Amino acid sequence: MLPLPTFSVLSPRSVADAVGMLTDHPEARLIAGGTDLLPSMKYGLFSPPALIRLGGVAALQDITTTEEGGLRIGSGATLRAVGRDPRVQRLYPALAAATRTVATSTIQAMGTLGGNLMLDTRCAWYNQSSFWRGALGGCLKCHSGPEGAICHVAPKGKGCYAAHSADTAPGLLLYGAEVELVSSRGARQVAVSALYGEDGRDWIRRAPDELLTAVILPPPPPGAVVHRKLRARASIDYPLLLTAAAFDPEGGPRVVVSAVGPRPILLSGLAEAFRDGGVEAVAEAGYKQVSPLSTHV
Numbered sequence: 001m002l003p004l005p006t007f008s009v010l011s012p013r014s015v016a017d018a019v020g021m022l023t024d025h026p027e028a029r030l031i032a033g034g035t036d037l038l039p040s041m042k043y044g045l046f047s048p049p050a051l052i053r054l055g056g057v058a059a060l061q062d063i064t065t066t067e068e069g070g071l072r073i074g075s076g077a078t079l080r081a082v083g084r085d086p087r088v089q090r091l092y093p094a095l096a097a098a099t100r101t102v103a104t105s106t107i108q109a110m111g112t113l114g115g116n117l118m119l120d121t122r123c124a125w126y127n128q129s130s131f132w133r134g135a136l137g138g139c140l141k142c143h144s145g146p147e148g149a150i151c152h153v154a155p156k157g158k159g160c161y162a163a164h165s166a167d168t169a170p171g172l173l174l175y176g177a178e179v180e181l182v183s184s185r186g187a188r189q190v191a192v193s194a195l196y197g198e199d200g201r202d203w204i205r206r207a208p209d210e211l212l213t214a215v216i217l218p219p220p221p222p223g224a225v226v227h228r229k230l231r232a233r234a235s236i237d238y239p240l241l242l243t244a245a246a247f248d249p250e251g252g253p254r255v256v257v258s259a260v261g262p263r264p265i266l267l268s269g270l271a272e273a274f275r276d277g278g279v280e281a282v283a284e285a286g287y288k289q290v291s292p293l294s295t296h297v
């Protein structure tokens with residue numbers, strides 16, 4: 001059994017409280033459902049002195065219709081609440097489907113949409129106990145302390161290839177979703193397509209003092225959007241491959257691929273590939289753009 005380190009808990013009741021606590025306690029970490037954060041702390045990946053518990057901020061759980069005809073989903077809405085919302089099911093079926101492929105129903109009941117989008121990049125060499133990592137000389141992503149010599153996935157490379165593994169991100173990217181980030185400096189909106197970085201260590205374009213408050217979806221695009229996940233087992237498994245695909249009779253295919261590198265990738269040139277060689281040519285074009293490396297053992 002891996003013990004949790006000791007920490008204190010701060011319990012804000014409003015967004016303003018939470019943002020103030022983040023500013024006043026730069027070493028603290030936000031905790032929503034805790035389904036990723038607590039296991040990571042047990043593995044010794046980080047050990048914050050305090051956790052800011054978002055579960056008491058009711059405003060973060062709201063799902064509301066926007067004036068434009070889209071949806072604003074609070075970051076604290078659970079995956080279960082998002083997946084069961086009739087508006088999400090009708091307007092954004094690929095998002096509803098993605099919430100149901102995360103882990104299991106118990107984790108979907110605890111885990112939140114915000115926590116999912118903020119899910120740290122994962123790697124078989126990183127998401128292990130410190131004992132396991134230490135036996136193999138440590139991991140590049142753990143850049144504090146004595147760890148950090150090489151990336152075991154690509155020992156000759158300079159980067160970290162830990163994979164973005166959040167099930168909801170590819171569909172949200174295709175739907176044109178934005179996230180709202182709030183800090184003591186104000187609020188800003190960032191497109192999901194611009195939220196993630198290219199290195200598994202520097203994977204998120206969010207400042208440490210920013211709170212993700214909501215996911216804002218524009219009205220859905222014409223045509224269907226679908227979510228597909230490949231995993232080793234049919235339940236409780238992180239993805240080996242995630243895809244979201246949009247089929248618009250006017251605009252041609254759009255495909256996002258994830259879980260094979262540090263960020264979801266929107267493939268380009270698919271309309272031409274489809275016209276010239278059909279589905280197989282689309283798959284070939286996608287493989288070349290993604291260049292997957294195995295972060296699973």
Ligand SMILES: Cc1cc2nc3c(=O)[nH]c(=O)nc-3n(C[C@H](O)[C@H](O)[C@H](O)COP(=O)(O)OP(=O)(O)OC[C@H]3O[C@@H](n4cnc5c(N)ncnc54)[C@H](O)[C@@H]3O)c2cc1C
Nearest residue numbers: 030032033034035036037103111112115116118166167212
């Ligand atoms: C056995 C198991 C299987 C899993 N399988 C999958 C899977 O298949 N697919 C998948 O996508 N996930 C999976 N997960 C991971 C996790 O359950 C989900 O990603 C979940 O949505 C995380 O949400 P949470 O609210 O529990 O996040 P938390 O654990 O509370 O937080 C996750 C991270 O997000 C940050 N964070 C949370 N809320 C905010 C906010 N509002 N603003 C800024 N930062 C914030 C936290 O500080 C932390 O760094 C799995 C977890 C387990 C234990």
